[in-house]
Amino acid sequence: MDEDRSLVDRARAGDTQAFETLVRRYQRWVFTLALRMLGDRAEAEDMAQEILLKAYRGLGRFKGASRFSTWLYSIASHHCLNSLQARRRRPASSSGGAMRSQARVEEDSPTAVDQLANGAPRADAMLERAELARVVQAELRNLRADHRLILILRDIQGLSYEEIADALRLELGTVRSRLHRARMELKTRLTPYLKSE
Amino acid sequence: MKCDQVRQAFSDLYDERLSGPPLVTITQHLATCQDCRAEWADFRKAMLAVSDLGRAEPSLGFAARVRRRIETPTRFQRFLHGFFFPLRVKVPIQALALLLVAFAGVLLYQRSPELRRGTDLYSAPAPPVGREVPVTRPAPAGPPVTKPPAEERLQARPSEPVPASPPRAALEGERDRAAPAFRDEVKPLEKPAPPADVPKTEETARESRAKTAEPDVPVGRLRQVAPPAAESGGPAAPSQLAPKALAVPQAAPKPREAPASGKEAQTSAGQLRSADELYFDALADSARQRYDRSIEDFRAFIDQHPRDTRVPEARLRLADAYVAERRLAEAVQEYETLVREFPGSPLLPAALFKLGQARLDLGDRSGCQSLRNLIVRYPQAPEAALARETLSARCP
Numbered sequence: 001m002d003e004d005r006s007l008v009d010r011a012r013a014g015d016t017q018a019f020e021t022l023v024r025r026y027q028r029w030v031f032t033l034a035l036r037m038l039g040d041r042a043e044a045e046d047m048a049q050e051i052l053l054k055a056y057r058g059l060g061r062f063k064g065a066s067r068f069s070t071w072l073y074s075i076a077s078h079h080c081l082n083s084l085q086a087r088r089r090r091p092a093s094s095s096g097g098a099m100r101s102q103a104r105v106e107e108d109s110p111t112a113v114d115q116l117a118n119g120a121p122r123a124d125a126m127l128e129r130a131e132l133a134r135v136v137q138a139e140l141r142n143l144r145a146d147h148r149l150i151l152i153l154r155d156i157q158g159l160s161y162e163e164i165a166d167a168l169r170l171e172l173g174t175v176r177s178r179l180h181r182a183r184m185e186l187k188t189r190l191t192p193y194l195k196s197e
Numbered sequence: 198m199k200c201d202q203v204r205q206a207f208s209d210l211y212d213e214r215l216s217g218p219p220l221v222t223i224t225q226h227l228a229t230c231q232d233c234r235a236e237w238a239d240f241r242k243a244m245l246a247v248s249d250l251g252r253a254e255p256s257l258g259f260a261a262r263v264r265r266r267i268e269t270p271t272r273f274q275r276f277l278h279g280f281f282f283p284l285r286v287k288v289p290i291q292a293l294a295l296l297l298v299a300f301a302g303v304l305l306y307q308r309s310p311e312l313r314r315g316t317d318l319y320s321a322p323a324p325p326v327g328r329e330v331p332v333t334r335p336a337p338a339g340p341p342v343t344k345p346p347a348e349e350r351l352q353a354r355p356s357e358p359v360p361a362s363p364p365r366a367a368l369e370g371e372r373d374r375a376a377p378a379f380r381d382e383v384k385p386l387e388k389p390a391p392p393a394d395v396p397k398t399e400e401t402a403r404e405s406r407a408k409t410a411e412p413d414v415p416v417g418r419l420r421q422v423a424p425p426a427a428e429s430g431g432p433a434a435p436s437q438l439a440p441k442a443l444a445v446p447q448a449a450p451k452p453r454e455a456p457a458s459g460k461e462a463q464t465s466a467g468q469l470r471s472a473d474e475l476y477f478d479a480l481a482d483s484a485r486q487r488y489d490r491s492i493e494d495f496r497a498f499i500d501q502h503p504r505d506t507r508v509p510e511a512r513l514r515l516a517d518a519y520v521a522e523r524r525l526a527e528a529v530q531e532y533e534t535l536v537r538e539f540p541g542s543p544l545l546p547a548a549l550f551k552l553g554q555a556r557l558d559l560g561d562r563s564g565c566q567s568l569r570n571l572i573v574r575y576p577q578a579p580e581a582a583l584a585r586e587t588l589s590a591r592c593p
Contacts, residue, residue: 016264023260031255045255052263129249136246154212155247161212180208187243194242 565592
């Protein structure tokens with residue numbers, strides 16, 4: 001973490017190389033959050049770039065009271081929520097985006113497809129997992145944005161309750177209750193697919 | 198513990214946030230309740246499916262692209278940079294442009310008379326009329342040396358274009374037309390100084406004007422017979438006077454033929470005198486029984502302003518002055534001219550009566566015929582009664 005601080009200090013002084021190092025360190029996390037929130041790789045890349053640019057321009061406001069990762073998670077989370085709210089205000093583009101997302105969900109399992117193409121063993125199981133991933137991604141997008149975000153932060157990104165509370169500036173109890181409701185709703189939605197397995 | 202309470206704790210149970218008695222109670226309930234156990238199994242499967250999504254990698258070169266976007270200046274930054282940098286080039290260019298704009302502004306100001314006159318109007322300390330006062334008043338004895346104001350300004354500023362003067366002339370013309378009272382104030386500036394032997398001509402003129410406003414003898418009598426032209430259209434017709442007043446400073450002086458006296462000299466210098474001045478001066482002289490001067494002024498008035506509406510009255514008074522001077526033949530000539538040239542004038546009864554009397558005084562019996570004509574043509578006129586008396590007395 002001290003390494004993050006020194007990189008942040010150098011980036012704040014105009015060292016773009018230092019910021020690129022920070023980007024490499026956190027790009028996977030930021031991109032995953034964007035991808036799971038949006039369901040589209042291209043859009044997720046754009047959003048991830050915007051998040052990182054926003055972080056770079058806001059480096060002056062980073063006082064070091066918290067860790068850089070927490071600060072970045074906070075920026076990323078709020079940017080995702082704001083972007084989704086803005087998209088919801090544009091019904092035409094959002095419907096188009098939903099269709100594109102539905103089509104591209106299948107692209108979000110490159111590992112399974114690649115393994116199938118390579119003739120890997122247990123091809124049926126791989127296909128089933130890829131199908132399940134597509135369904136999970138699709139059902140994730142049917143959750144409320146704040147529920148979806150908290151679920152992704154906890155169950156995919158692996159943040160603790162405390163980190164989520166810091167990033168979203170919420171009480172721990174609120175995080176706990178929202179996470180429970182999000183999980184139960186997703187479980188209800190996924191149960192038909194899980195029963196058929 | 199009820200099933201609902203157990204299922205509410207699934208999330209904490211999954212995250213291993215339960216411990217102690219709650220964990221024991223829920224574990225025992227799940228061991229005994231098949232439905233809750235199935236629900237718990239579905240819950241775990243769903244959560245595992247979500248976890249299996251895992252993290253995703255962005256495309257290759259993502260970090261480099263982010264860096265490039267960071268290093269690419271924004272549109273506003275590009276504008277600022279392009280406007281100011283490099284300083285060693287842009288600053289001299291901008292300074293030069295500023296100088297050019299300032300130079301163009303000065304040039305525009307110098308080449309635009311309207312702009313200059315506009316600023317002169319606000320910055321000139323003294324009005325031009327006041328400056329002209331001593332200039333327009335000619336010396337009493339010498340020839341007129343008055344320069345027109347426009348000419349004076351042209352000499353003061355030779356570089357100024359000629360069209361600078363018309364607006365002022367037009368302004369003065371407008372002033373004369375619109376405000377006779379103002380014209381009266383300007384009039385002394387243009388009037389030549391009176392000669393030493395004629396005291397206070399302006400005062401007498403004003404007095405005579407006052408007298409024309411009141412019934413008086415002989416003027417008042419004439420006004421009873423017929424309203425004087427001064428009332429009917431004289432001073433109240435500034436449109437006829439204004440062009441003459443304007444033309445005075447610019448017209449070439451036409452000296453009268455061989456002025457014989459101081460009064461004649463005044464008249465000669467009086468090219469600048471207006472019709473009003475001549476007429477009222479003549480009236481004033483007549484009232485003061487200075488008939489010789491009155492005759493000169495009336496004569497000058499008739500000669501110089503033959504189209505003035507007061508000419509009939511001036512001719513009648515001129516003839517009266519001749520009568521007063523006992524120059525009856527000239528008086529008869531003037532009465533005859535009046536009767537001949539203004540047959541419709543309201544002054545005609547008076548003119549006929551006086552003509553008859555003058556002829557009779559000369560021993561001319563045709564005066565009786567003039568009186569008869571008066572009685573025939575104007576039987577209701579006051580002069581008709583006088584004519585009857587005269588006829589009965591002098592034309593038996």
